[in-house]
Amino acid sequence: MTSPATATSGQPENQPQTPRPVIVVDFGAQYAQLIARRVREAKVYSEIVPHTFTVEQMLAKDPAAIILSGGPSSVYAAGAPFVDPKLFEAGVPVMGICYGFQAMAQALGGDVAQTGLSEYGGTEVEVCASGVLLAGTPEHQTAWMSHGDAVHKAPVGFEVLATSSGSPVAAFEDTRRRLYGVQWHPEVKHSAHGQTVLEHFLYEGAGLKPDWTPGNVIADQVAAIKAQIGTSRVICALSGGVDSAVAAALVQRAVGDQLTCVHVDHGLMRAGEVEQIENDFVASTGVRLIVRDEKERFLTALAGVSDPETKRKIIGREFIRVFEDAQRDIVAEAGEHGEDVKFLVQGTLYPDVVESGGGEGAANIKSHHNVGGLPDDLDFDLVEPLRTLFKDEVRAVGRELGVPEEIVSRQPFPGPGLGIRIVGEITAERLEILRRADAIAREELTKAGLDNEIWQCPVVLLADVRSVGVQGDGRTYGHPIVLRPVSSEDAMTADWTRLPYDVLSTISTRITNEVREVNRVVLDVTSKPPGTIEWE
Template sequence: MNFYILGGSILNDNNELVLVIDFGGQYNQLIARRVRECGVYCEIVPYDYSLAKIKAKNPKGIILTGGPASVYAKDTPQAVDGIFDINVPILGICYGHQIIANALGGTVTHAETGEYGKTSVTLDPSAVIFDTIDKENTCWMSHRDYVSKVPVDFTIIGHTTTGPVTAMSNDKRRIYGVQFHPEVEHTPFGKKMLKNFLFKICEVKGNWSMEAFAESKINEIKKSVGNKKVLCALSGGVDSSVAAVITHKAVGKQLTCIFVDHGLLRKDEGDQVEKVFKDKFDMNFIRINAQERFLNKLHGVSDPEKKRKIIGEEFIRVFEEEANKLGQIDFLVQGTIYPDVVESGTKTSATIKSHHNVGGLPEDMQFSLIEPLRELFKDEVRAVGEKLGIPHDLVWRQPFPGPGLAIRVLGEITEEKLVVTREADAIFREEIAKAGLSEKIWQYFACLPNIKSVGVMGDSRTYCHTIALRAVTSSDAMTSEWARIPYEVLDKISRRIVNEVPGVNRIVYDITSKPPATIEWE
């Protein structure tokens, strides 16, 4: 594939960096998120990142993440040789905790019964990493292997009824391990523990900010692009809008924003996007109406992964065609963010679902990629957007996937199904806004399961579509809880959809959290 991704190390003026070394756990991006919440910049690198590269980055601290493997098994991920001898504070979480024990002479054992979910834990408040944290507490566990014997010169500073070494420390070497997950919200003292590690052990100042990120990224793009031309894949969603504005601030009129209306947008969204970017921002803006083209490509396709890849490739083809009209175009801007990357699969984690801007790009693509938000989570993207002066209502616009309604209409896509889903979704969003819940719920939308059911309307039998409503609360999109929307609001939404959207006779509400489900249905 002929492309280069612009997006990498962004350090603040004081060069404070914490490295998160990835061993493949699905919560690993949350660790980075929690560190950044403390105002400390961090980067995630793979477990086989060389010792020379680690030293070259001069980290103030290192965090070894969780992972699905067993440290004592053959050919499982291990820490690189020498990492425990470079005099940098190290915190191991879950699998990382076991790696420390195994590498330094302790013992890791397979338990007959694992610890999963909320677990009572006893901590040693005299340990610096648990300073000001209650002795008796609750944490979130997810393991079957456990440390049964600590290495020499390590002290046990935490245990559960079934786990003898829930936490351990070596203050002299500044190496710490915890079996639980401090990064998840289900460990209530987790953020305080991470702050203790960062500020009392690593002794960082914590002055990285979204302003610093934006300034560094603008300078990076400006330097890399030079006097060349750039296209932006503008969808009008939060991610692509912030990516467009940050790139525009770097290169000005060298950027052309192309908005592809693929016929899979929400109600009136195409017109709204065109109005905002033509009236608010002084950008080169081109709208391409390609509804028929995309729907023809998707005809008869039911598999969600095929849908994503078809849409991703067709997007690129549209841009290539437009580039030929505009002359030489060297760079393509995309609003890829961290959850897109981790859910599309990395070296150490499984693919959950391909994102059209990560896994759906054609092999012969001729652009170099600029992905200015690739390191950020959704709330960080919104914070950057606010700092850049993007209107509040656009920054807080409901997240919308690149494939659009193609993955909210389950199964084969038809124009009739799109109309039903579009109208139901508009009612849902309108009533949520009227109820004052639009900024309290992380994401909410209507989707169309590939089922029909029997109903009675006007004393007659019906056999119509079912609409599923999905609403979740989250701080990072990596985990989420289903939103507790008041019954009276749900009742009004249900009655309106059934009465106003032809072809619908049943409404269901999704009360599944993430995990085990994802936020989107496909």
């Protein structure tokens, strides 16, 4: 998914290179991440930056193009985010969407005001000039709107392309300066020709090529990993999930037997997963794997802790301490002439970085154990070849590398494991309760052929909650189990999966019959946002 000829300038030496990005400037939009995803679907690399970035900061990223996202503000309200007009003098192609469209119009001398007619949801747009953006699209088309203000007059030099009942100027462009904008949300599937509009901007407006492919990602990252690691040895934190497996496969392709994978059995895994890692991954890759039994260590460190952020940080810290122990063992085994272990490979993804507040101004939603949960005294240089990728892009890279499908298509499972699926203190007894309930849910979903219909189905134990029930004609006071089936493309947004009632009924009946500590099974029907996929 990169073009070998488009490495970003200004990146640290020996760090994985990325192509010149299409920058998505986030004005607080619900769909900023979705815009970035749609750009990537067009095989063009994208990154998100906050609206607080100065023009100089944006240009320092050597952007191939810039997209201004939507947002909840009114451009003329006090304190509303604004666009510095200098941005439009930099020679970089720019596209404004919704609020970004209005901010562009205002910055360039157009008129923005309330129309008295808000537009929300599906709205008919009338195309009055196709131009570059709307070429080949119907004269009348449905677009997804979400605004109360509108552009009444386009800036000088712009051609008006479309109107709607609530938007006198619903789209415009200035091809000479390569500036474009639409009032609607082309990134949303409800905009019938939205992806076409985005691709017209990227390919024709900005002159970009759709060359960000799995093969190019592999070539670029293998070269960057070789440059970063050199002749040193490296260990990989192998959880058994998709991300760490693909990261390990990438590093193995780059440096071969310099890599040792370390799986930490922290006691927070699901039933049968440690054995699957030992058997399936090693058999398919031939990688050297060390499994460390650290159950007691993690349970001791987590004793008495209920706060989810504290849990994540403890788990992240203890992971690193275990890898440091493994580092010393490997060095001792190699003897005095062996190379030191300087590097640690992690399967960190772009959503991990964004949610941990690492997206250059992003809010800290929750600290992922491998990002915000890392200790300050980290004694490794990190190798994170997937740090700029979304989950579906990682799967594509994995398939290109030949990672077995049963690993590549595996549903996501968080590094902190069941530790963040127990709401309350983590104990060995509570882990066993959740492990049994989770195994039943997974078994029934697989039996019903639903594994490919859902993104993942976290099973959550509300350990600090009890409810009255009746079992065997007697009163019980047991724990609730929450089923959280979700559908998603990249984990940045998600919706709950509508599972068949008979499957839900079977899961509920089996859990309450077979796990005596549980007397109630509930279904989480919250989308993301507002809820995250994991409860903690």
